Amino acid sequence: MRYSVMDGGKRIRPTLVYAGGQAAGATLQSLDRAACAIELIHAYSLIHDDLPAMDDDDLRRGKPSCHRAFGEATAILAGDALQSLAFQVLASDAGNMVGETTRLRMIKTLALAAGSRGMAGGQAIDLAATGQQLNIAELEDMHIHKTGALIRASVVLGALCGSGPGQTDTEKLDHYAKCIGLAFQIRDDILDVEGETATLGKNTGMDKRLDKTTYPSLIGLETARQRAAELHSEALESLSGFDSSADPLRWISSYIIERER
Numbered sequence: 001m002r003y004s005v006m007d008g009g010k011r012i013r014p015t016l017v018y019a020g021g022q023a024a025g026a027t028l029q030s031l032d033r034a035a036c037a038i039e040l041i042h043a044y045s046l047i048h049d050d051l052p053a054m055d056d057d058d059l060r061r062g063k064p065s066c067h068r069a070f071g072e073a074t075a076i077l078a079g080d081a082l083q084s085l086a087f088q089v090l091a092s093d094a095g096n097m098v099g100e101t102t103r104l105r106m107i108k109t110l111a112l113a114a115g116s117r118g119m120a121g122g123q124a125i126d127l128a129a130t131g132q133q134l135n136i137a138e139l140e141d142m143h144i145h146k147t148g149a150l151i152r153a154s155v156v157l158g159a160l161c162g163s164g165p166g167q168t169d170t171e172k173l174d175h176y177a178k179c180i181g182l183a184f185q186i187r188d189d190i191l192d193v194e195g196e197t198a199t200l201g202k203n204t205g206m207d208k209r210l211d212k213t214t215y216p217s218l219i220g221l222e223t224a225r226q227r228a229a230e231l232h233s234e235a236l237e238s239l240s241g242f243d244s245s246a247d248p249l250r251w252i253s254s255y256i257i258e259r260e261r
Helices: 012-023 029-049 066-070 072-091 100-114 119-129 136-146 148-160 167-194 215-219 221-238 244-258
Strands: none
Touching: 012 029, 012 148, 012 167, 012 244, 029 072, 029 100, 029 119, 029 148, 066 072, 072 100, 100 119, 100 148, 119 136, 119 148, 136 148, 136 167, 136 215, 148 167, 167 215, 167 221, 167 244, 215 221, 221 244
16 A cells, blocks of 8 residues: 555645645645545545556556556555545544534545546546547547546535635635546547656557547647647636636646656
8 A cells, every 4th residue: 555655646635635725725634535535535546547447557656567566456555444444534523623514525526536526437448448430529538437437526525625715716616626637638648659768757659559439539739739728728718807816727637748757
């Protein structure tokens, strides 16, 4: 569990928890548990995603994937335990930094994002679509669930810890997160084509080897870059009513479409 969580990774999702919370007026300390929980869920998903029954990947964050380091059975158990630990962390708040009603809403938000209506459902769609040609609407629907759901939950969890943002502000933050979630996946697809394994910390060219539909394979590299830029602009527009407290969210959106790993 420590091997998969504590060493490496961009920490984009927990960073989004802090950034979303800051935009909503939350204290950084009140966001710690949500940030940890979202990263634990992400780490569990990567362990299971790398398994031979899924993407069968031997490299993660520049080192052997969990099942290569410890065996498949232990990797499955580590992923299961990390998922459980995420909800334990979110439910426990000895310092009463977040009220019980809010914590319950946060648990529900994370459960929906991780389950059949979110990340796990998106992965199931991805597995079923291997070897088939998806259209752009089907591809985006898959990634809204597989990648986007947890990214959206990151921002929403942060916002829930804030000083009660209005419904309109919450919807704007959610739309921002939806846009950067898709942009993140597009950039991932581009890097799988033109990135370097040493830089990415994972094997490149896996999508082609697994015969998966990606944004570059469907619309071409240049159009995929344009689509990511459009989503970045749309994300920034969603934040137009926020002051400088939302600047970290603006920076993250820029980073997502420019990153090299």
